Amino acid sequence: MAQSVQNILERLLKRLTLRSALGEAEQRCILELPGRTIRVSPGYDVVRIGERVTHSCIVVDGMLGRFGQNVAAQRQVTALYLPGDMANLYSVVVPEARSALQACVPTTILQIPHAALREAAANFPAIAEAFWRECVIDAAVLSEWVLNVGRRNALSRAAHLICEMACRFEAAGIGSRTSFPFSLTQERLGDVLALTSVHVNRTLKVLRDDRIADVTQRGTVIHDWAKLVHVAEFDPDYLQLRSKTNGHGVRAALEPIRLSS
């Protein structure tokens, strides 16, 4: 709980190097980013719509959700951010917030000034590229979510969310693939899944009765991963969580920018 800023930045660095190759100087630059941690309660708006954002934040502990809203005051979560995630890295290049960022549970965040992130990106093109890549992967996850909401029914959609959370919690080093501290009220789950809380309840009941997974206030436990994946039509590739910086993939692709800077 009481993690030092240093620990958090190491976790961020681990996340970045999973997908982008960073040299020693660049890694040091990331670890030396300035920032201050704040702790917020569930429902607290870290960013409000229309606000001009000056800091990006890393989730240290807890969970943040990105929200859109229609006139009927129905909310729709468009992204969930776990410990180690840069929740609004994109605000560095588009500082006018078009969606809110809200704590889903008691949450600690580390706020890093845009100026520091820009300076890091300016000094190290590989960092600029890593930031760009993180934003693109964020969009890929969002893209999968459109497919989810548009083309899967409530059961499959809920199962898909659980699969995604399982993979992301595991990658973040929190809990295991089959048991992790993912717990939202059914109301908030409805905001994520585009369902009413009543239907969320019925859907979770099916997953429970079929002995596939339990999603409760005390966390999530998966009893039958294979069946869950099947119901969800889940393919984890889009999360880009498997390291690629050791093969010839990303590293090779990076070279042109590296060489000419």
Place this chain on the structure above:
Amino acid sequence: MAQSVQNILERLLKRLTLRSALGEAEQRCILELPGRTIRVSPGYDVVRIGERVTHSCIVVDGMLGRFGQNVAAQRQVTALYLPGDMANLYSVVVPEARSALQACVPTTILQIPHAALREAAANFPAIAEAFWRECVIDAAVLSEWVLNVGRRNALSRAAHLICEMACRFEAAGIGSRTSFPFSLTQERLGDVLALTSVHVNRTLKVLRDDRIADVTQRGTVIHDWAKLVHVAEFDPDYLQLRSKTNGHGVRAALEPIRLSS
């Protein structure tokens, strides 16, 4: 129709400078990008899922759609690209395609090698930032689409799509706000709106009968913009189509990267 590569790059440059400040050298760099145009028929896959992409493409004429697919072979369009748009700029940093890119109508595209785009980004940090920003805005549009699919009914959803297309066609300089060449088969519209073609038909009929808008094979005509916007709950801000590079906004934000490179 027979536009020169030069014309297309000028259109691209116009798009970029709408949202990012680029100096003279940077503008010249964009205009000197190499590429070749190809013409494809509706249904042609410019990019297939799983493919390793080596070129990004700009839409010259026609329209491209980005597709995801679930196991039931239901397709979901996650983005539409109009003339002047960089359809898969993101592939520069994530070359493994996670979704297909398909021509929706007869389409001409300009393919630009990743290497050239990387070199431009490496030589000019402002170009790297502009590319990053375009990807982030793409994601913002996607984010609005999640809200659309998740929280609006068929009528409102269709109206929202028409509003978005109206603004984007206008910004691209094609047709007018109330009359523009947006025409897809109702089957493809269903792929975009996450509806069956039958229900697309019924929905368009309501818009037609209420004298709000006509979407036909010969294009789209809007009869009552105010009513359409109201039905759609449309707010164009998320498209980021109004120039901001003349105020102190983006230009000021750019300075840190400019200065230290």
Place this chain on the structure above:
DNA sequence: CGATTGTTTGACGGGTCTCAAACTAAGTGG
């Protein structure tokens, strides 16, 4: 122990899907 927040369950209604068939438009070849 009451207040509050969240979960669970039931009955009913409506928006969208499915299946099916008729209709229209455009192109092709005899």
Place this chain on the structure above:
DNA sequence: CCACTTAGTTTGAGACCCGTCAAACAATCG
């Protein structure tokens, strides 16, 4: 110029998934 084909649009009937409304139940905290 006219059958014929093909792709797309339009309309109807019935079914199903999920939303709405309502109320009981459970858990947590002062």
